[in-house]
Amino acid sequence: MLELVGVTAGYGRSKVLFDVDLIVPKDGAASIMGLNGAGKTTLLRVAVGLLPVISGKVLLDGVDITSMRPNRRVQQGLGYVPQGQLCFPQMTTLENLQLVSPVQSDIDEVVDIFPALRDLMSRPAGLLSGGQRQQLAIARTLLGKPRMLILDEPTEGIQPNVVAEIEQVIVDLTERGDFTVLLVEQHVGFAVRISDRYYTLESGRITGSGAGGEDAIDAVRASMAV
Amino acid sequence: MDALTTPFLTGTATGAILLMAALGLTLTFGQMGVINMANGEFLMVGAYVAYLTQQVISSAGVSIIIAIPIAFVVAGLLGLVLEATVIRWMYDRPLDTLLATVGVALVLQQLAKDIFGAQGDPVVLPGWLDARINVFGYEWPLRQLFTILLAVASLALLNALLRYTSFGRRIRATVQNRQLAETQGVPTRNVDRMTFFLGSGLAGVGGVAISLISGTNPTLGTSYIIPAFLVVVLGGVGQLKGTVLAAWGVGVATAFLTDWTSGSMAQVMTFALVVAMLTLRPQGLFTVRTRSLA
Ligand SMILES: Nc1ncnc2c1ncn2[C@@H]1O[C@H](COP(=O)(O)OP(=O)(O)OP(=O)(O)O)[C@@H](O)[C@H]1O
Ligand SMILES: [Mg+2]
Numbered sequence: 001m002l003e004l005v006g007v008t009a010g011y012g013r014s015k016v017l018f019d020v021d022l023i024v025p026k027d028g029a030a031s032i033m034g035l036n037g038a039g040k041t042t043l044l045r046v047a048v049g050l051l052p053v054i055s056g057k058v059l060l061d062g063v064d065i066t067s068m069r070p071n072r073r074v075q076q077g078l079g080y081v082p083q084g085q086l087c088f089p090q091m092t093t094l095e096n097l098q099l100v101s102p103v104q105s106d107i108d109e110v111v112d113i114f115p116a117l118r119d120l121m122s123r124p125a126g127l128l129s130g131g132q133r134q135q136l137a138i139a140r141t142l143l144g145k146p147r148m149l150i151l152d153e154p155t156e157g158i159q160p161n162v163v164a165e166i167e168q169v170i171v172d173l174t175e176r177g178d179f180t181v182l183l184v185e186q187h188v189g190f191a192v193r194i195s196d197r198y199y200t201l202e203s204g205r206i207t208g209s210g211a212g213g214e215d216a217i218d219a220v221r222a223s224m225a226v
Numbered sequence: 227m228d229a230l231t232t233p234f235l236t237g238t239a240t241g242a243i244l245l246m247a248a249l250g251l252t253l254t255f256g257q258m259g260v261i262n263m264a265n266g267e268f269l270m271v272g273a274y275v276a277y278l279t280q281q282v283i284s285s286a287g288v289s290i291i292i293a294i295p296i297a298f299v300v301a302g303l304l305g306l307v308l309e310a311t312v313i314r315w316m317y318d319r320p321l322d323t324l325l326a327t328v329g330v331a332l333v334l335q336q337l338a339k340d341i342f343g344a345q346g347d348p349v350v351l352p353g354w355l356d357a358r359i360n361v362f363g364y365e366w367p368l369r370q371l372f373t374i375l376l377a378v379a380s381l382a383l384l385n386a387l388l389r390y391t392s393f394g395r396r397i398r399a400t401v402q403n404r405q406l407a408e409t410q411g412v413p414t415r416n417v418d419r420m421t422f423f424l425g426s427g428l429a430g431v432g433g434v435a436i437s438l439i440s441g442t443n444p445t446l447g448t449s450y451i452i453p454a455f456l457v458v459v460l461g462g463v464g465q466l467k468g469t470v471l472a473a474w475g476v477g478v479a480t481a482f483l484t485d486w487t488s489g490s491m492a493q494v495m496t497f498a499l500v501v502a503m504l505t506l507r508p509q510g511l512f513t514v515r516t517r518s519l520a
Binding site for chain 1: 396398402408411412413
């Protein structure tokens with residue numbers, strides 16, 4: 001379970017998040033929706049420790065991790081796939097994976113999830129397509145064997161057949177039963193359908209939340225239409 | 227023939243020393259945005275380690291070989307101390323680190339003067355190094371060849387470390403995207419410390435080579451630090467291949483210019499040459515092209 005309690009955060013003097021409360025239920029899934037610039041990425045950066053809070057707390061399975069460095073949070077079981085298909089461009093696909101775990105059987109396991117990576121192992125990640133890089137980014141994070149995965153717009157700007165593949169991986173993870181997912185998504189339909197809980201974020205404030213699932217989609221769509 | 231061979235070989239040996247000094251600079255600048263002017267003093271420390279080892283172990287041949295790893299560790303540890311006490315507060319503020327480390331350099335020089343005296347000490351050459359080999363009629367001192375071999379070996383080890391070990395992958399990941407590295411579980415603070423250790427240690431090894439050529443001296447670092455910086459800038463920050471070529475180029479160019487003019491004139495002209503080159507290629511000799519540098 002991941003909890004944000006009264007989190008206010010921002011960059012320098014400008015605040016971006018205001019008193020945000022959010023709960024991702026243990027072994028469940030939550031999604032955050034909001035327009036461009038609402039503060040979704042900022043919220044995730046606070047959750048993974050890249051951005052300090054101005055006030056408030058971050059709890060992982062009840063443990064206060066507010067002042068823990070990102071790499072320590074990874075050791076605590078947090079996995080993060082940032083927005084923008086980020087890779088280490090001058091390292092090969094294989095080296096990107098080996099960075100997280102050099103164990104070949106573990107690498108084979110995550111490559112089985114994204115078979116397209118198999119033929120790209122010796123290519124510098126900077127030369128992969130956006131979709132390939134996103135598959136690499138997800139595979140690399142899963143290689144760390146997280147208990148909880150945080151994904152920031154994993155299908156943004158990616159062609160439909162790869163989107164379907166990535167969405168299937170996310171669905172599989174949520175159905176595993178021992179895995180927690182926090183998803184930021186523009187595709188309201190997909191996000192709300194797979195979520196136990198959804199949140200809407202507007203200008204840094206939580207403006208709506210509720211139980212997810214197929215039945216909630218229309219209501220969320222309506223609440224977000226401007 | 228001699229007019230070409232001599233400066234070429236001597237310049238290559240100088241380039242080898244510049245390389246040992248520049249590797250640490252380029253690693254720490256590329257990874258942490260730190261300009262460490264005290265790196266020259268790690269050369270000096272390495273030279274004194276060679277001298278001191280010789281005081282303890284009288285066989286010059288044995289002591290030189292033993293001095294190499296000791297110099298690496300001692301200079302490396304000093305680098306760690308410098309990082310922990312001064313530099314860690316100034317990451318990504320190159321100008322601040324430059325000023326602070328100039329101060330540290332002066333302190334270290336004064337310390338060396340207090341301990342060893344302002345005059346340098348000679349380091350005895352082992353018999354097998356105190357020889358010359360004939361290259362196209364030039365009697366080339368073997369210690370210069372030894373210096374080159376030492377630099378090549380260090381470079382090969384560094385390259386293997388960066389390419390094939392998990393520590394090397396962590397360094398490269400941290401250089402390419404620090405925040406992403408951190409969120410993929412890389413303890414970037416520790417990686418920074420280790421890089422500092424490594425870079426300072428390499429300068430220490432370079433110092434052993436210098437001691438064979440010109441003995442020890444409390445201020446020997448000052449004559450190497452500026453050309454080493456030229457090498458870093460010319461080679462492209464963080465680029466191993468570029469740094470090697472730049473070191474060689476600056477070493478050989480200085481040797482030829484010294485031959486034709488005078489020592490100080492040669493330094494000035496090398497400097498001008500580098501500035502001219504950078505006007506044409508501001509990114510250094512090499513650039514890395516990828517689809518996305520995110
Ligand atoms: N590094 C930064 N420095 C200063 N301001 C920033 C920084 N990153 C984001 N912001 C500001 O914070 C606000 C929220 O940005 P954020 O990236 O969290 O939005 P988002 O909801 O993720 O948007 P998108 O859907 O476009 O990804 C924006 O106004 C943005 O300009
Ligand atoms: Mg965003």
